[in-house]
Amino acid sequence: MFTEDYKQTPYWWEAAPIAERTTQDLPRKKVDVAIIGSGYTGLQAAVQCARAGRSTVVLEAKALGFGASTRNGGQISTSVKFGLETLTKRYGQEIAEGILQEGQSSRDYVEEFIRAEGINCHFNGAGRFDGAHSPRQYDKMVKEVAAGSYLKTDAYLVSKADMPAELGTEAYFGGMVYPRHANLHPALYHQGLLGVARQAGAQIHSHCGVTGLKRQNGGFVLDTAKGPLEATRVILATNGYTGAIAPWQRRRLIPIGSYIIATEELPEALINRLIPTDRNICDSRKLVYYYRRSPDRKRILFGGRVSLQESDPSVSGPRLHREMVRIFPELSATKISHSWTGLVGYTFDTLMHAGQDDGLFYAMGYCGSGVGMSSYMGMRIGQQAVDDPRGMTAFNKIPFPTRPFYQGNPWFLAPSVMAYRLWDRTGL
Numbered sequence: 310m311f312t313e314d315y316k317q318t319p320y321w322w323e324a325a326p327i328a329e330r331t332t333q334d335l336p337r338k339k340v341d342v343a344i345i346g347s348g349y350t351g352l353q354a355a356v357q358c359a360r361a362g363r364s365t366v367v368l369e370a371k372a373l374g375f376g377a378s379t380r381n382g383g384q385i386s387t388s389v390k391f392g393l394e395t396l397t398k399r400y401g402q403e404i405a406e407g408i409l410q411e412g413q414s415s416r417d418y419v420e421e422f423i424r425a426e427g428i429n430c431h432f433n434g435a436g437r438f439d440g441a442h443s444p445r446q447y448d449k450m451v452k453e454v455a456a457g458s459y460l461k462t463d464a465y466l467v468s469k470a471d472m473p474a475e476l477g478t479e480a481y482f483g484g485m486v487y488p489r490h491a492n493l494h495p496a497l498y499h500q501g502l503l504g505v506a507r508q509a510g511a512q513i514h515s516h517c518g519v520t521g522l523k524r525q526n527g528g529f530v531l532d533t534a535k536g537p538l539e540a541t542r543v544i545l546a547t548n549g550y551t552g553a554i555a556p557w558q559r560r561r562l563i564p565i566g567s568y569i570i571a572t573e574e575l576p577e578a579l580i581n582r583l584i585p586t587d588r589n590i591c592d593s594r595k596l597v598y599y600y601r602r603s604p605d606r607k608r609i610l611f612g613g614r615v616s617l618q619e620s621d622p623s624v625s626g627p628r629l630h631r632e633m634v635r636i637f638p639e640l641s642a643t644k645i646s647h648s649w650t651g652l653v654g655y656t657f658d659t660l661m662h663a664g665q666d667d668g669l670f671y672a673m674g675y676c677g678s679g680v681g682m683s684s685y686m687g688m689r690i691g692q693q694a695v696d697d698p699r700g701m702t703a704f705n706k707i708p709f710p711t712r713p714f715y716q717g718n719p720w721f722l723a724p725s726v727m728a729y730r731l732w733d734r735t736g737l
């Protein structure tokens with residue numbers, strides 16, 4: 310099942326290791342902005358703050374990029390999981406349209422940023438294919454396209470007969486293509502972004518966890534692994550890894566593990582038959598499987614949620630393998646070279662959020678669709694922290710809900726995963 314050189318670290322770290330340990334001391338003088346977390350949100354915010362001339366320090370508890378930003382599937386969507394009708398019912402038409410527009414903008418922003426900064430991270434606008442896992446789900450897709458709800462993204466249907474051009478599997482009853490979706494190599498993108506943030510003048514510290522955050526003298530004092538740091542403003546960019554320093558946000562975030570495997574290198578003819586395109590692939594289940602070819606087109610990267618409780622990659626790996634073989638029986642003897650996990654930040658309303666409380670800014674809750682959106686929201690929250698009016702987003706205008714007695718420990722996850730699993734089996 311596993312290759313001899315199998316690793317429990319992301320496949321992505323082979324091309325972009327995250328081993329760097331910074332040695333610089335923290336500034337003694339009060340800085341303008343301290344950013345907690347060195348993923349896409351934190352680094353994009355740092356670029357904005359530093360370019361606006363603010364002294365900017367990024368503090369990361371582990372290695373730089375340790376969180377989801379170097380572990381994800383690299384799939385770029387328009388990130389918002391609801392349509393106009395649902396959002397309008399919740400927030401009214403103006404905010405609903407604003408939210409959908411942010412989703413479109415996030416996808417375009419990340420492409421534009423990568424091009425403008427010359428980051429070589431295999432950005433590929435190949436689109437996404439969603440497979441219908443039951444005839445009923447395909448019928449639903451037909452109705453959605455007929456109702457025009459996907460017109461803005463130019464989504465189109467693929468019938469079962471046309472499936473071989475999309476995927477070499479009998480597992481789906483047709484599907485839908487979203488041509489505007491894209492993908493990239495997440496750790497190379499992170500590495501490039503780190504360089505841009507440093508070039509802009511941000512000081513970036515690895516292995517410098519923030520253990521305390523207090524208000525003092527019209528600003529903040531942060532207790533860190535390298536001693537105290539004073540800052541006028543703070544940006545929380547900790548998403549699924551948000552801990553005790555931010556109790557208000559922690560009560561609103563649901564950390565959920567997502568799991569991925571990479572296969573060993575496959576024969577060219579086989580991989581081209583199973584996955585003939587560079588698209589991202591998802592399915593219509595509630596417990597979605599997401600997969601794609603590696604950028605060099607030699608491996609399959611296959612991800613999803615395969616356990617009720619959080620589990621070890623040595624346990625999730627074989628379970629993901631079983632699901633992959635269910636879709637592609639030819640891969641039954643294929644070995645796993647990498648199996649890893651990371652935390653996504655879910656929210657109770659399945660939307661991302663941004664805001665501030667007297668100098669304490671935050672952007673988070675990307676619900677597993679954060680490659681484009683965390684980049685975009687990081688950029689926007691950075692602008693907000695330097696009082697640039699362009700930073701305001703529709704997500705600043707909606708409430709960030711929690712639930713009574715919830716303190717950040719999602720005890721309800723196992724029963725929810727079980728319920729979704731049963732639901733998916735019905736094909737409804």
Ligand SMILES: Cc1cc2nc3c(=O)[nH]c(=O)nc-3n(C[C@H](O)[C@H](O)[C@H](O)COP(=O)(O)OP(=O)(O)OC[C@H]3O[C@@H](n4cnc5c(N)ncnc54)[C@H](O)[C@@H]3O)c2cc1C
Binds near residue numbers: 346
């Ligand atoms: C397995 C997996 C697959 C995914 N696949 C996709 C995908 O295909 N497409 C997509 O759009 N999204 C995907 N996502 C989600 C996406 O990766 C995230 O939404 C995005 O990377 C969030 O970026 P971030 O910077 O906000 O948070 P992160 O990258 O998670 O960074 C948060 C950082 O904060 C640090 N931190 C926390 N507390 C402290 C502290 N007290 N002091 C200092 N540092 C601290 C953490 O160590 C961490 O490095 C996936 C996520 C996972 C885990």
